[in-house]
Amino acid sequence: MSATDSSPSGPRDLAVSSVRAWLPVAAWMAFIFVGSTDAFSSGHTSRFIGPFLRWLWPGLPDAAVESAVFWIRKAAHVTEYAVLAALWWRALRRPVRRDPRPWSWLLAGQALLGPALWAAADEIHQATTATRGASVRDVALDAAGAALGLLLLWRVWRWRGAPTLRTSLAAPPAPVRAREAGERRDA
Numbered sequence: 001m002s003a004t005d006s007s008p009s010g011p012r013d014l015a016v017s018s019v020r021a022w023l024p025v026a027a028w029m030a031f032i033f034v035g036s037t038d039a040f041s042s043g044h045t046s047r048f049i050g051p052f053l054r055w056l057w058p059g060l061p062d063a064a065v066e067s068a069v070f071w072i073r074k075a076a077h078v079t080e081y082a083v084l085a086a087l088w089w090r091a092l093r094r095p096v097r098r099d100p101r102p103w104s105w106l107l108a109g110q111a112l113l114g115p116a117l118w119a120a121a122d123e124i125h126q127a128t129t130a131t132r133g134a135s136v137r138d139v140a141l142d143a144a145g146a147a148l149g150l151l152l153l154w155r156v157w158r159w160r161g162a163p164t165l166r167t168s169l170a171a172p173p174a175p176v177r178a179r180e181a182g183e184r185r186d187a
Helices: 011-035 042-056 062-093 105-127 136-159 165-170 174-186
Strands: none
Touching: 011 062, 011 105, 042 062, 062 105, 062 136, 105 136
């Protein structure tokens, strides 16, 4: 399999390619699963976040510390699912160097569905943990984080000049554009 070829040449290459694609997803899902245990409940993490905030701002009132801990924990939800969605997209797409394929919103939707289902499973797991509870709001927040991650990925995609469906259908191939640019400079 060459650096620009996205198709494995045999069953072994396909297996290796699949493991390389999905191992980061599985590792991140395990990280999220561990984060759902009692060790990372609000009662335990606030013992670290609260003192850190008080160290940064010694005069911070208790209500402000509690509010900051809450929002930091929610931001962690959004971030961990944004990363999971980006990893899921990468595993589905298996991008190659100078990938000529346009952005696919269908693929992005599939990359959103996986983390959203994992968020629901994660909340079910939390319901079985003594110090945690399940929340539909957290599933929605996690899914929003996944959507945000995919939107950021799409923005980076566009910023880097990668092809979109519109540009891949409307624009002539790169050699033609280069030749036309050279002709305009000569004129």
